Structures are given as C-alpha cells and as structure tokens.
Amino acid sequence: MAIDRRQFIAAxxxxxxxxxxxxxxxxxGAPRYTxxxxxxxRLLRWSHFVKGDDDAFMANVQKFTQATGVQxxxxxxxxxxxxxxxxxxxxxxxxxxxxxxxxxxxxxxxxKLLDLTDVANDLGNRxxxxxxxxxxxxxxxxxxxxxxxxxxxxxxxxxxxxxxxxGFRQMxxxxxxxxxxxxxxxRSNVPRAGFAMGNAVGDGNNFAHWVVWSHRxxxxxxxxxxxxxxxxxxxxxxxxxELYQTFVPGTEGWLxxxxxxxxxxxxxxxxANGVSIYYSTRNExxxxxxxxxxxxAILPIGPIGRPVELHQTTSFIVFRYTRFPNAARAFLxxxxxxxxxDAWITGSSAYCxxxxxxxxxxxxxxxxxxxxxxxxxxxxxxxNGYAGQLGFASxxxxxxxxxxxxxxxxxxxQRTPEEAMRRAEQRANRYYRV
Amino acid sequence: xxxxxxxxxxxxxxxxxxxxxxxxxxxxxxxxMLPAAAFLxxxxxxxxxxxxxxxxxxxxxxxxxIFIGLENYESLWGDHxxxxxxxxxxxxxxxxxxxxxxxxxxxxxxxxxxxxxxAFIRAIVLLPWVVPTVLSGIAFWWIFDAQFSVITWALxxxxxxxxxxxxxxxxxxxxxxxxAANVWxxxxxxxxxLLAGLQTIPASLQEAATLDGATPWQRFWHITxxxxxxxxxxxxxxxxxxxxxxxxxxxxxxxxxxxxxxxLMATLSFQRAIPGGQLGxxxxxxxxxxxxxxxxxxxxxxxxxxxxxxxxxxxx
Numbered sequence: 001m002a003i004d005r006r007q008f009i010a011a012x013x014x015x016x017x018x019x020x021x022x023x024x025x026x027x028x029g030a031p032r033y034t035x036x037x038x039x040x041x042r043l044l045r046w047s048h049f050v051k052g053d054d055d056a057f058m059a060n061v062q063k064f065t066q067a068t069g070v071q072x073x074x075x076x077x078x079x080x081x082x083x084x085x086x087x088x089x090x091x092x093x094x095x096x097x098x099x100x101x102x103x104x105x106x107x108x109x110x111x112k113l114l115d116l117t118d119v120a121n122d123l124g125n126r127x128x129x130x131x132x133x134x135x136x137x138x139x140x141x142x143x144x145x146x147x148x149x150x151x152x153x154x155x156x157x158x159x160x161x162x163x164x165x166x167g168f169r170q171m172x173x174x175x176x177x178x179x180x181x182x183x184x185x186x187r188s189n190v191p192r193a194g195f196a197m198g199n200a201v202g203d204g205n206n207f208a209h210w211v212v213w214s215h216r217x218x219x220x221x222x223x224x225x226x227x228x229x230x231x232x233x234x235x236x237x238x239x240x241x242e243l244y245q246t247f248v249p250g251t252e253g254w255l256x257x258x259x260x261x262x263x264x265x266x267x268x269x270x271x272a273n274g275v276s277i278y279y280s281t282r283n284e285x286x287x288x289x290x291x292x293x294x295x296x297a298i299l300p301i302g303p304i305g306r307p308v309e310l311h312q313t314t315s316f317i318v319f320r321y322t323r324f325p326n327a328a329r330a331f332l333x334x335x336x337x338x339x340x341x342d343a344w345i346t347g348s349s350a351y352c353x354x355x356x357x358x359x360x361x362x363x364x365x366x367x368x369x370x371x372x373x374x375x376x377x378x379x380x381x382x383x384n385g386y387a388g389q390l391g392f393a394s395x396x397x398x399x400x401x402x403x404x405x406x407x408x409x410x411x412x413x414q415r416t417p418e419e420a421m422r423r424a425e426q427r428a429n430r431y432y433r434v
Numbered sequence: 435x436x437x438x439x440x441x442x443x444x445x446x447x448x449x450x451x452x453x454x455x456x457x458x459x460x461x462x463x464x465x466x467m468l469p470a471a472a473f474l475x476x477x478x479x480x481x482x483x484x485x486x487x488x489x490x491x492x493x494x495x496x497x498x499x500i501f502i503g504l505e506n507y508e509s510l511w512g513d514h515x516x517x518x519x520x521x522x523x524x525x526x527x528x529x530x531x532x533x534x535x536x537x538x539x540x541x542x543x544x545x546x547x548x549x550x551x552x553a554f555i556r557a558i559v560l561l562p563w564v565v566p567t568v569l570s571g572i573a574f575w576w577i578f579d580a581q582f583s584v585i586t587w588a589l590x591x592x593x594x595x596x597x598x599x600x601x602x603x604x605x606x607x608x609x610x611x612x613x614a615a616n617v618w619x620x621x622x623x624x625x626x627x628l629l630a631g632l633q634t635i636p637a638s639l640q641e642a643a644t645l646d647g648a649t650p651w652q653r654f655w656h657i658t659x660x661x662x663x664x665x666x667x668x669x670x671x672x673x674x675x676x677x678x679x680x681x682x683x684x685x686x687x688x689x690x691x692x693x694x695x696x697x698l699m700a701t702l703s704f705q706r707a708i709p710g711g712q713l714g715x716x717x718x719x720x721x722x723x724x725x726x727x728x729x730x731x732x733x734x735x736x737x738x739x740x741x742x743x744x745x746x747x748x749x750x
Contacts, residue, residue, distance in 0.1 A: 084708045087495035108711050109496025198602070199689035201709075250580020252692040253602030258579070267581050392494050392711055399710035400515075401691075408693050414605070423514065430509055431712075 030122050035327035040071040044085060044096040047076045049276040049351065056347025060340040070327050080201060089319060097322040098331070104137055104383070104390040106146035106317050113145045114318040119329050120144035123336050127358030133381035134355035136390065138315050146315035147332055148355035152274055153377030154206040154311050156297045162190045162269035171297050175214055175239060178300040182246035185269055193270035194247045194262060196254035197408040199401045202312055203256050207272060208407040209310040212236045213382060214302025219397060219428055220388035226428045229421040235303070237410035237417035244411035252412050266290070272299060275350045278370050296370045298380065311381040353377040393431040402427045488717035495711040506718035515694050516719065519702040526613055526698060527677045533617045534673055538624025545625065546632045563622035571686030574615040578602050578687065602688055605695030612696050615683050620676065624669055631665035671734035675727060699723050
C-alpha cells in the first residue's frame with residue numbers, strides 16, 4: 001500500500017503532490033504516498049497548553065497543504081474529551097480522519113484503525129528508531145495501529161530559594177533524600193510540597209504510578225495477572241504515607257489545575273507538572289520572580305534504581321473509514337519529517353519530547369535549564385498497563401483511578417496499606433477478569 | 435330503491451375509503467399525535483431501551499458486545515466502589531432535598547410577604563438557577579479550594595480560626611461541600627415554584643382563621659401547608675429527580691474524589707463507560723438508577739391522587 005501507482009499516473013493533482021512531497025527531505029527508498037485526487041483531511045487534536053505548540057503545528061499543516069493541495073481542517077478538543085470523541089468516531093465509523101489520542105486509546109479499537117506500520121518503519125529507520133514506551137502504546141500484534149508522537153513530560157519542579165531556606169542546596173535525586181527534603185520544608189517556615197492525589201487525570205496518575213513503580217510495585221505481571229498486592233507496593237504506600245504528611249493541606253482533593261494555582265500564589269515549594277507550569281510564569285512579568293526561582297528535575301529514583309515515570313503520551317491514529325488513507329499517510333510522513341518535527345518540538349518549548357530517538361537532541365532542550373529534565377520523558381516513560389498487555393483492562397484500570405485511589409487511601413491514612421492494596425487488587429481483578 | 439336513488443343522484447360524489455378514514459375523529463387524533471409519538475420513540479424510548487440492553491451486554495468502546503445476562507450486575511454487586519456510589523447518591527439526594535425543601539419553603543414564605551422591591555428580589559433569587567451549572571461549579575471550586583477558600587479567609591480574618599479547612603480533600607467534608615453547592619443551586623427552583631403555589635391560596639382563608647384567633651403557626655400548619663401539598667409533591671419529585679441524577683457539579687468539583695467519596699451513580703456510570711471504555715458496565719450502573727427514579731415518580735403520582743391527603747385530611 002506504499003505507492004498507489006494507478007492513482008499516481010492518473011491524477012494530475014496527485015502527481016503535483018507527489019513531486020512536492022518528493023522535494024522535501026525524504027530519504028532514498030522511503031515510501032511516497034500520493035494523496036487521492038480531491039483529498040481533504042479532518043484532524044482532531046487536543047487543545048494546546050503551550051501556544052507555540054499550536055502555532056508550529058498549524059504552520060506545518062499549512063506547509064503540507066501548500067505542498068500537496070490537500071486541505072487539512074484542524075479541530076481541537078479539551079484533553080479529557082479526546083478519549084470519548086475518538087471512541088465515538090471509532091464506534092460509529094464517522095468523524096475526523098486523523099486524531100491525536102492519549103495513552104492506550106488505540107488499543108481499545110485496534111480493528112478500526114489504519115495500519116501505519118510502513119509509515120512507522122520508514123520514520124523509525126530514518127530517525128534513529130522509536131523509544132520503547134511510546135512504541136508500546138502504538139504497536140499491537142507486531143503492527144503499528146498508531147503512530148507515536150510525543151511524551152508530555154511530568155517533571156519535578158521546585159522553588160530553589162525555598163529549598164535553600166529549608167537547608168538544601170540541591171534537589172535530592174533519590175526517594176529517601178526527597179522525603180528528607182519534604183520533611184525539612186514542612187519544619188521550616190516556607191511553603192510545603194504538594195502532589196495531586198484526587199481524581200486528576202494527569203497529575204494524579206503520574207504521582208501514583210511513580211510512587212508504586214519506583215518501589216518496584218506494579219499492577220499486573222507479564223501474563224496480565226494482578227500483582228498489585230505485594231511487599232513492593234506496600235513499601236511504596238508506606239513511603240507515600242510519610243511523604244503525604246509533609247504536604248500542603250488538601251492535596252487528596254486536588255485535580256490537575258490545583259497545583260498550578262498554588263504555585264502561582266507562592267503557596268507551594270515543590271510539585272510535579274509539565275513544563276507548562278514554568279511557562280505560566282515565564283511569559284508574565286508579574287511572575288518573573290517565580291520563573292527565575294524555578295528549577296526542574298526528573299522524579300526521584302526509588303529502590304528500583306532507575307527513573308520510571310508514566311508521563312502523558314500522545315499518538316496519531318487514522319481511522320479505517322477515512323476516504324483518503326494515502327493522504328493521511330502522506331500527511332503523517334510530512335509532519336514527522338525533520339524540518340517539520342524540529343519546528344514543532346522547538347515551538348512546543350520543551351512541552352513535547354518526540355517519540356523518535358533522532359529528535360532527542362533538539363536545541364530546545366538546552367535553551368533553558370528548566371527544559372533539560374523533560375528531554376528524557378519519551379525515553380523514561382513506562383506504559384500504564386505495565387507489565388501486561390495494553391487493552392481494555394489497562395485503560396479501564398487507569399480511567400477508574402485504581403492506582404490513584406490506592407495511593408491516596410494509604411497516604412492519608414484512610415486505609416492501612418494492606419487494606420488499600422486489597423481493595424485495589426479486587427477492583428483491578430474485575431477488569432482483568434480473574 | 436332509496437339507495438339507488440342516492441347513488442345516482444346528480445352531484446353526488448362517491449366518498450373514498452381514504453376520505454372516510456381521514457374524516458374519522460379518532461384516526462385524525464392518532465395522526466396528529468404521530469409526530470410527538472415518533473419524537474418520543476426516537477429520542478426517549480430508543481435511548482432508554484438501548485441503555486437497558488447495553489446493561490445486559492459486555493459492549494466496550496470500539497467493540498459491539500454480546501448478551502451476557504446479569505453478569506454486569508453480578509460484578510457490580512461485589513464492587514465496593516459501586517456500593518459507595520449508591521450510598522453517596524442516596525445521602526446526597528436525601529440531605530440536599532430536605533435542605534432545599536426547608537430553605538426553599540422558608541424563602542417562598544418570606545417572598546410572599548409584602549417586601550420593598552419585591553419583583554427585583556424575586557428576580558435575584560432566581561439567579562443561582564439561571565447560572566449554568568458548570569459556571570456555579572467553578573465558583574464553588576474556588577470557594578472550596580483548600581488554599582484559597584474565601585470562607586477560610588473570612589474566618590481567619592475574623593480571628594475564628596488559624597488553620598485551613600480541607601473542603602474537598604476530606605471525604606465527609608467533600609460530601610457536605612458538594613451538597614452545599616447543590617442546595618445553593620436548587621433552592622430557587624423550589625422557592626419560586628412554592629411561591630407560585632402560595633399565591634393561589636385564597637387570602638380569605640387566612641383572614642377567616644385570623645378572625646377565629648389562629649396564631650401564625652396554626653395558620654401555616656392548618657391552612658398554608660395543606661393547601662400547598664399538591665405543589666410540594668410536584669416540586670419535590672422534580673427536585674429529587676434532579677438531585678439523584680446530578681452530574682455536573684460533582685464532575686467539576688471533585689470528579690468523584692477524594693477516594694470516590696463523592697462519586698454518584700451518574701458520575702461513576704460515565705467514568706466507567708466513557709473514559710473507562712466499559713459501555714456495558716456503565717449502562718448497567720445507569721440502569722440501576724431507574725428503580726429509584728421510578729419509585730420517586732410513583733410516590734408523587736399516587737400522592738397527587740390522594741386528594742384528602744392533599745387537603746390535609748387522612749386517607750380513608
């Protein structure tokens with residue numbers, strides 16, 4: 001399906017498009033996709049958090065239209081509406097041709113998606129291969145049902161002046177040292193640390209998964225057996241219990257936006273967030289003091305001995321019902337090509353780390369010290385259904401906040417770690433059908 | 435012969451079967467009702483039927499399901515989060531409805547008195563009902579913020595407390611906070627409707643009672659309340675239905691947290707069905723709400739039929 005020769009010869013517009021695409025930096029031997037005559041595309045993506053992301057994205061889209069004549073209509077939806085919209089489109093067989101989706105969305109309706117293996121293999125070959133985490137979200141039974149796009153890093157951010165007032169010159173890199181820092185902050189007359197533990201889609205899941213994974217806990221094993229009730233998880237929950245007692249009040253009810261609000265009000269010294277929390281201060285003069293004082297790092301390394309984080313991951317999918325599969329493939333190939341991908345990553349201002357290894361050295365990561373830790377997001381991320389297969393169960397377990405609730409129950413002392421683990425095990429087993 | 439004469443009379447036009455049917459009053463009645471019936475079937479009966487059917491299947495997002503009987507319900511039976519949501523829904527509905535009734539009735543009685551700027555005040559009272567739920571939800575989100583609550587701030591400024599109140603972080607605080615938001619939003623509906631009811635009570639009854647020496651409390655208990663009972667039944671039925679099926683306030687304020695302490699059946703149904711992809715199970719949770727809703731409707735229906743009870747007497 002790489003080249004539709006008949007269409008290529010027959011269609012004048014297609015010929016022009018092919019020539020235009022050929023003029024970009026496509027490598028020798030790369031498959032060329034000729035948009036169908038009269039093709040137009042509808043694309044649905046998540047609303048941007050960093051304006052530069054959207055600007056660069058739209059500039060790339062316009063370049064594609066200029067090169068091929070294929071009009072691309074781009075619609076935007078809030079983060080949380082992406083999953084239901086994609087699901088409805090898959091179910092009814094109508095809607096946008098392409099979508100930017102989250103996590104394991106593609107594994108919920110793999111049969112409704114266009115096989116993108118040839119596009120993915122081409123891009124992987126040309127740009128250093130795919131990072132393992134994003135690749136796992138896109139591959140099912142050996143074929144790419146989605147095209148991994150980027151990881152939106154969730155990093156540790158802190159106010160340097162505040163941790164110094166608590167007696168720390170540097171942010172500890174391990175969980176034990178981090179706990180000591182948080183205790184010191186709680187003892188000192190400075191704002192405390194705070195991590196979301198409410199039903200927060202992004203921040204809540206990132207924190208809870210980090211707590212468990214960094215202590216070697218996991219929801220399921222390789223055979224999809226629920227193994228959350230384990231000594232490793234218990235160790236993570238005990239750690240969370242100690243950590244929670246150093247937090248600002250109310251974190252168990254926090255949704256995704258709460259830590260941003262507290263951060264802007266100087267009520268928070270340490271939290272975890274995307275780089276957007278930094279840009280909410282960097283671009284406004286009244287928050288200059290906060291921006292200048294902000295530092296970042298990857299989340300502390302626990303007993304597991306290496307960084308393991310969830311991060312937010314996004315992939316492109318193309319629905320099978322599209323009337324213009326080649327136009328969609330050509331579009332994706334164009335958007336992932338070096339000039340466009342470089343421009344997009346630069347415009348995103350460290351918000352998005354490419355799923356392709358070859359783009360890891362974009363200058364944006366060195367443009368500001370706060371950016372640097374987010375550079376490795378695509379590399380260190382672990383899939384939400386680890387260590388089992390992705391699919392309905394992994395999606396349902398995360399959507400039901402099972403990990404988040406377990407950590408919050410144990411951390412706040414509402415349940416003992418043993419009770420919290422048993423409850424999580426029972427809930428997860430309902431989805432993994434034991 | 436007469437028949438023949440009629441049939442052959444000049445100017446006589448044979449009435450076709452279609453015309454005869456169309457001139458039938460009953461047929462015409464049915465025809466006029468058809469659009470409404472089609473509308474109801476398409477937009478009410480079909481979705482309801484589909485929802486009930488989905489509850490008996492293992493349908494997931496992107497995959498049509500097969501009939502699995504009561505398996506979804508059996509699975510929910512052993513799910514402590516589901517039972518917590520059932521408890522939350524009943525607690526939320528019961529406490530919020532009682533508060534809305536008491537405060538709404540109180541407000542209606544005040545508004546029924548002769549007040550300066552009466553029309554203006556009545557318009558103001560309607561505001562919480564008019565404001566979109568999501569907007570009022572966001573306002574309450576700030577009011578209940580652990581760090582920035584205006585209530586906490588005011589109490590601190592008055593020297594009544596030094597710490598903070600964990601409105602949406604503590605399970606019971608979160609339950610009462612969401613109930614408070616719901617009550618604030620729901621009072622105008624109850625108050626304005628009961629006010630309309632109050633104004634239908636003839637003033638002569640109150641005057642007669644006053645002349646007979648009845649105290650204000652006796653007048654309220656023996657005249658106002660019995661006369662108001664039919665409208666109370668209607669208002670409270672709607673209020674209970676709205677509260678039982680509430681979604682937006684919870685979704686904005688807590689997403690069902692902390693630790694599922696504010697998950698209602700409606701929010702849990704959505705969470706399982708859409709973000710979680712388990713359409714069958716989500717539908718089953720929604721269907722599990724139907725018996726309770728039906729019970730509320732039947733209570734109102736039969737309550738309205740009991741005329742003596744409406745008029746303050748005892749049923750025979």
